[in-house]
Amino acid sequence: MTLGRVIAVVPAFNEEGAIGSVVTGIRALDPAIDVVVVDDASSDGTGARAAAAGATVLRLPYNLGIGGAVQTGFRFAHLRGYDSAVRLDGDGQHDPAELPKLFAVLALGDADVVTGSRFIGGGGDYRPPLGRRMGIVWFAWLVSRLTRRRVTDTTSGFQALNRRAIALFAEEYPSDYPEVEASLLVAKHRLRLVEVQVSMREREHGTSSITFVRSIYYMLKVTLALVVAMARKYTLPEEAARP
């Protein structure tokens, strides 16, 4: 299986300092990859910088948050019939140089979703703050239990998808702090998820929006969402395709 036409989906909110190098980084790796930046109603020059760097820019009329922004990109990818997609964050924490690792596994055809994990096989020297670390450990354990397969990094947004996964995420994608729920969604729809070890960079500009109190709030909110999602019945893509 080959990757076919590839699109990179880059959600960005007020990242004018980082977005340019993210886009050029992807294009330098492979000019055949189309880059679409989803500008989540930034108040700075994010959209203009992205366009100047050669990206297609989707400008949201108001801020949707990370989940809604990412889904916009996947909708676009699905609509334009791309065969493979990769998501990188606009803040520069996902290094385009790590992309070939994800693509190599996706090209094997044994996975619908390939996630770049910071923790599989020892991982790198990533040391997040306490609140975030608690969430990462808790959700890795919970999602692994719920889906009965080992997932080490449920909060990673560094993912490569094939057509089936693009179609799923275009149709259905969770809202704020979406990666954890998305990994459950993937399992529920019987898509195959494979993790690959990657290292991530420290944020180039700005600070992470996740403070300790918010971490607790998100842990509760996402845990509720996971438990409810387990009780929900999903239509498998194959079933939906049948008349």
Place this chain on the structure above:
Amino acid sequence: MTPVRVSIAAAIASVLLILIVLELIRGRRLKERYALLWLVTGVVLLVLAVWRDGLNTIAGWLGVSGYPPAILFAAAILFVIVVLLHYSTVLSKLDDESTLLAQELAILRQRVDELAAVDDSRDLL
């Protein structure tokens, strides 16, 4: 027994609620779809306020015959909770719909810009 003054006050309040809701509908400031629950609330409270024997009987069933107006409060609170829950579901649906609209708008806007650019380059030829 329920004090008569409580019944009168409760009846007036219920009638006021019903009238205000009807007036809001008339002025198109409230859609019938969202007014229905409020009207049901007003009617139920009015019935409980006017039908004093009924209120006493229900209070007897629930073991609060010493102070039947407690049933009025309980009914009012129950209905307010139902209305609020209903609004939460409406809000969630609106949230989903506005997200979808924003996404579609972003994608269409890009498409329009793209097509406009093609058009402009054709004009130059």
